[in-house]
Amino acid sequence: MVQDTLSSYRKKRNFKKTPEPLGRAKKRTAKAPIFVIQKHDATRLHYDLRLEIDGVLKSWAVPKGPSTNPKDKRLAIQTEDHPLAYANFEGVIPEDNYGAGPVMIWDKGTYRSIKREMSMSDWFKQGHIEVKLKGKKIQGDYALIRTNFPGKKRWLLIKMKDQYADARRKPTRTENRSVVTNRTLHEIEKDAQ
């Protein structure tokens, strides 16, 4: 059994009106944990980074998305835990629903914790995560550091120096298609009409 931390996720949504998954917290110990980065054109365009920890997807809204330049510090605002099934969600959240707008699976893969002394769950509570991401667009080491602002929801997403660090690549600007369906956000929106 794993503690279900999805009540906030469920409260924000009416599952009769949104195609998003209801989902449940589920521990999958045998497999490598997953991550997903969803491009989401809601009130404001942003990227949602989600890491599988404790049977759910711990989530951050990253307004500018991930950078491959170690000099960039990208603001990452912690949001409510999402169910694992959300990693497969691509589509349009209808108008008048929470987060209304198209959602694209911009990148997806597995990760591992770089620091082995504690569990991911404990690093998350500490506010200091270092992971090696294995996606299609985003690879290598990233740090997520919680800042000391009141409320403690503000983190920074930083590329760590490794062979994948690249100050010129700018993947959020040049790679704008789904890794699952190869569609742009506009095409996802059109297909839902």
Ligand code: MN
């Ligand atoms: Mn979002």
